Amino acid sequence: MAPIATRRRFFSGRLQRQNEVQAGEAIHGTARLGRKTKDLVKRLGPADIAVINHTNIDRIAAEELIATGVRVVLNASESTNGRYPNSGPLLITQAGIRLIDVPGTGLFDKLKDGDPITVDGGTIIRRGREVASGRLLQTAELASELEHQRTRIDVALAEFAENTVSHMRQEGDLLVGRIDFPPTRTVFRDRHVLIVVRGTTHRRDLQALRAYIRDVRPVLIGVDGGADALLEAGLTPNLILGDMDSASDPALNCGAELIVHAYPDGRAPGRERVLELGHEHTVLPAAGTSQDVAMLMAYEKGAGLIVSVGAHFNLIEFLDKDRAGMSSTFLTRLRIGETLVDAKGVSRLYNAGVGAGPMALFVLAAVALLVTVVASASALGELADLLWLKVKFWLGLE
Numbered sequence: 436m437a438p439i440a441t442r443r444r445f446f447s448g449r450l451q452r453q454n455e456v457q458a459g460e461a462i463h464g465t466a467r468l469g470r471k472t473k474d475l476v477k478r479l480g481p482a483d484i485a486v487i488n489h490t491n492i493d494r495i496a497a498e499e500l501i502a503t504g505v506r507v508v509l510n511a512s513e514s515t516n517g518r519y520p521n522s523g524p525l526l527i528t529q530a531g532i533r534l535i536d537v538p539g540t541g542l543f544d545k546l547k548d549g550d551p552i553t554v555d556g557g558t559i560i561r562r563g564r565e566v567a568s569g570r571l572l573q574t575a576e577l578a579s580e581l582e583h584q585r586t587r588i589d590v591a592l593a594e595f596a597e598n599t600v601s602h603m604r605q606e607g608d609l610l611v612g613r614i615d616f617p618p619t620r621t622v623f624r625d626r627h628v629l630i631v632v633r634g635t636t637h638r639r640d641l642q643a644l645r646a647y648i649r650d651v652r653p654v655l656i657g658v659d660g661g662a663d664a665l666l667e668a669g670l671t672p673n674l675i676l677g678d679m680d681s682a683s684d685p686a687l688n689c690g691a692e693l694i695v696h697a698y699p700d701g702r703a704p705g706r707e708r709v710l711e712l713g714h715e716h717t718v719l720p721a722a723g724t725s726q727d728v729a730m731l732m733a734y735e736k737g738a739g740l741i742v743s744v745g746a747h748f749n750l751i752e753f754l755d756k757d758r759a760g761m762s763s764t765f766l767t768r769l770r771i772g773e774t775l776v777d778a779k780g781v782s783r784l785y786n787a788g789v790g791a792g793p794m795a796l797f798v799l800a801a802v803a804l805l806v807t808v809v810a811s812a813s814a815l816g817e818l819a820d821l822l823w824l825k826v827k828f829w830l831g832l833e
Contacts, residue, residue: 492523537569634745679705
């Protein structure tokens with residue numbers, strides 16, 4: 436069997452050649468424009484050409500674009516600007532998708548959603564005329580850039596740490612408990628709480644926790660797009676908290692309690708959307724991320740255990756979310772301490788009990804075995820006949 440390194444080189448080379456072949460083919464499709472990639476992916480299909488405006492494409496966005504089946508992604512920003520090692524662009528090209536950077540071309544002004552366009556190499560053509568031309572990103576080039584960026588991670592780490600410290604005073608309310616959490620119809624006291632964030636591993640984590648969710652029945656909180664992750668897993672959130680920019684209409688319409696996370700000064704842009712849908716809701720002004728606020732609310736309302744799904748824990752994930760620091764996250768985890776555990780820890784430690792289905796099968800198998808034994812033993816068979824006669828006598832059937 437070939438060594439792992441050899442197999443990796445083989446597949447990497449094959450994908451690179453695939454990308455380079457595609458670069459020479461003219462691809463026709465329908466332009467689908469979206470300044471927010473997380474919203475655009477919900478309406479993309481294989482026949483579409485994605486037009487995005489996404490600086491430093493993160494891993495989650497890349498995986499969602501790949502899942503749509505599109506063959507071309509046009510980016511009105513830089514897919515990677517070298518600030519930190521983001522793997523999103525490399526994942527896209529490795530999947531055989533043509534990725535073209537066209538910053539500064541005014542692409543969103545030149546194209547309309549639904550326009551039929553052709554992409555030939557790095558050139559975008561509409562109705563036989565060139566609209567714009569950009570830089571075609573290649574797999575080998577992106578892989579080399581990613582390795583170089585990883586050697587400079589100490590620079591990004593130093594800037595990240597400085598920003599974290601500088602913002603800790605501004606978000607100190609998270610640590611001293613000065614946030615005025617509103618009353619909720621959802622009961623938290625002494626219950627387990629599962630908080631789901633749209634992250635790189637949320638689907639896998641939810642699958643691993645199915646037995647835990649079935650047996651423990653924790654409070655389910657979806658943080659913005661995390662509500663859709665719960666619905667996709669066949670679960671209905673008890674509560675949705677966030678600025679409501681990435682939760683879908685079906686999620687907001689599912690009957691969950693809604694809490695709109697507002698800026699500390701009270702501004703809540705997401706509230707307009709909830710009002711348009713006609714739902715009752717509560718506005719919660721607080722510093723920090725919606726994920727942090729959800730955790731603090733569960734803690735302050737007496738949750739026995741808080742389980743986090745899809746949360747961001749490492750530097751790359753924070754930079755992927757365009758976070759300059761992690762002061763609120765650091766302060767939140769400092770406050771709630773051992774009450775918080777990651778989903779992976781729960782899935783490894785939780786031993787699922789026997790469910791109703793397996794138990795019913797066990798009982799049926801036992802009854803079948805008993806019937807077989809009785810039928811095969813003449814003495815037991817005669818006893819069974821005698822008992823049956825007595826039952827019929829008592830019931831007046833004889």
